[in-house]
Amino acid sequence: MLTEEIFTNLDQADPLAKKRDLFELPEGVVYLDGNSLGPLTRMARRRLAQAVQVEWGQDLITSWNKHGWYDAPARVGAKIGKLVGAEEGSVLACDGTSINLFKLIVAAMRLRKNRRVILSDKGNFPTDLYIAQGVADLLDKPELRLVETEQLEGALNEEVALLIISHVDYRTGRLHDMKAITEKAHSVGAMVLWDLCHSAGVMSVDLADCRADLAVGCGYKYLNGGPGAPAYLYVAPRWQSVIKPPLSGWWGHDAPFAFDLDYRPADGIARNLCGTQSVLGLTALEAALQAFGGLSRKQLRAKSEKMTQLFIDLLDQECGSYGFKLASPRNPAQRGSQVSLHHPEGYAIVQALIARGVIGDFRAPDFIRLGFAPLYLRYSDIWKTVAILKEIMATQAWQDPAFQYSSQVVT
Numbered sequence: 253m254l255t256e257e258i259f260t261n262l263d264q265a266d267p268l269a270k271k272r273d274l275f276e277l278p279e280g281v282v283y284l285d286g287n288s289l290g291p292l293t294r295m296a297r298r299r300l301a302q303a304v305q306v307e308w309g310q311d312l313i314t315s316w317n318k319h320g321w322y323d324a325p326a327r328v329g330a331k332i333g334k335l336v337g338a339e340e341g342s343v344l345a346c347d348g349t350s351i352n353l354f355k356l357i358v359a360a361m362r363l364r365k366n367r368r369v370i371l372s373d374k375g376n377f378p379t380d381l382y383i384a385q386g387v388a389d390l391l392d393k394p395e396l397r398l399v400e401t402e403q404l405e406g407a408l409n410e411e412v413a414l415l416i417i418s419h420v421d422y423r424t425g426r427l428h429d430m431k432a433i434t435e436k437a438h439s440v441g442a443m444v445l446w447d448l449c450h451s452a453g454v455m456s457v458d459l460a461d462c463r464a465d466l467a468v469g470c471g472y473k474y475l476n477g478g479p480g481a482p483a484y485l486y487v488a489p490r491w492q493s494v495i496k497p498p499l500s501g502w503w504g505h506d507a508p509f510a511f512d513l514d515y516r517p518a519d520g521i522a523r524n525l526c527g528t529q530s531v532l533g534l535t536a537l538e539a540a541l542q543a544f545g546g547l548s549r550k551q552l553r554a555k556s557e558k559m560t561q562l563f564i565d566l567l568d569q570e571c572g573s574y575g576f577k578l579a580s581p582r583n584p585a586q587r588g589s590q591v592s593l594h595h596p597e598g599y600a601i602v603q604a605l606i607a608r609g610v611i612g613d614f615r616a617p618d619f620i621r622l623g624f625a626p627l628y629l630r631y632s633d634i635w636k637t638v639a640i641l642k643e644i645m646a647t648q649a650w651q652d653p654a655f656q657y658s659s660q661v662v663t
């Protein structure tokens with residue numbers, strides 16, 4: 253039997269508890285949407301103000317060197333690299349996830365010229381699939397083959413040039429075994445592009461240990477980089493001087509300031525840059541990453557796993573009769589940092605939760621999606637969430653007409 257006291261005690265013993273003070277969360281809000289947009293950190297607010305006033309306002313163009321603007325993609329990339337177990341010098345913070353997907357999918361297809369299949373699963377995030385479709389059209393030859401998630405490993409064969417897979421499924425929170433799948437893909441000669449959008453900052457990812465080839469991820473979810481924050485990309489050291497990124501802009505040139513007429517790719521990871529990057533975006537992201545200071549990936553994963561498990565157990569205990577069906581794996585080893593629930597009234601229930609200060613989100617057709625970020629969530633927030641959910645169900649508060657229609661951005 254779980255009691256409120258258990259959750260309060262867990263907060264008192266939580267080695268990560270102090271990290272919450274680094275965030276500017278609105279009073280009284282339980283924020284379970286860090287998997288969609290991470291909250292503002294105090295560091296980002298301060299650093300952005302300083303970058304605007306001093307770097308942009310006073311030092312102007314000299315800031316490219318003086319304040320390290322030019323090196324920011326590599327410097328911020330290195331910090332993200334630590335959160336995903338990447339080799340040194342193999343991550344860049346740049347562009348957006350969709351753009352980075354495009355760059356790496358094309359680059360991979362160029363490396364596997366005698367194969368034509370891009371494999372992915374129907375559970376993958378739409379932009380991954382749309383970009384892959386665009387690449388297939390552009391390159392004329394490739395075929396995008398989509399299978400059910402369960403059939404993904406079985407569909408790996410010698411036709412496959414590239415597997416594109418989300419480490420954690422954005423809808424169900426299902427976690428894929430990075431090492432096993434990468435190994436399987438390599439055994440048939442395919443490359444793998446991992447999408448880490450729902451992994452970095454909460455899961456214990458180890459790209460180097462898994463011998464991953466390529467990866468992308470975004471900066472605005474669990475990394476808390478702010479709306480539209482720069483994303484990141486990873487290229488394994490063994491591919492860095494081999495791949496030919498398709499967006500051959502001047503920032504990826506071997507000597508950008510020589511202004512040569514011909515493109516010559518930079519050595520190493522830098523060739524994956526295209527053009528001038530969003531400096532203010534990189535500034536906010538870099539500042540936000542300080543929140544991870546002193547923590548290991550294992551600690552983040554341990555708290556995340558404990559939180560999702562406690563939520564599921566408490567939901568079973570308190571809301572067992574209200575028609576929720578767990579959409580996420582019950583086995584914690586197969587679950588990312590979110591819990592998704594099926595419920596036919598999911599949309600209205602999420603709106604009722606938001607109206608009570610518990611912010612989660614809804615994904616069609618019937619997913620209630622709750623993200624558990626170990627940096628700023630308290631165990632007592634889990635207790636509060638389930639108590640409010642129970643009240644909404646017991647009183648049928650979700651039936652309020654105000655909760656029935658959908659707005660343009662489904663939050």
Ligand SMILES: *Cc1c(COP(=O)(O)O)cnc(C)c1O
Pocket residue numbers: 348349350351377379380418422447449450470483
């Ligand atoms: C959020 C997310 C994206 C987002 O792509 P953008 O280019 O940032 O809009 C891509 N892939 C996955 C798996 C995501 O969860």
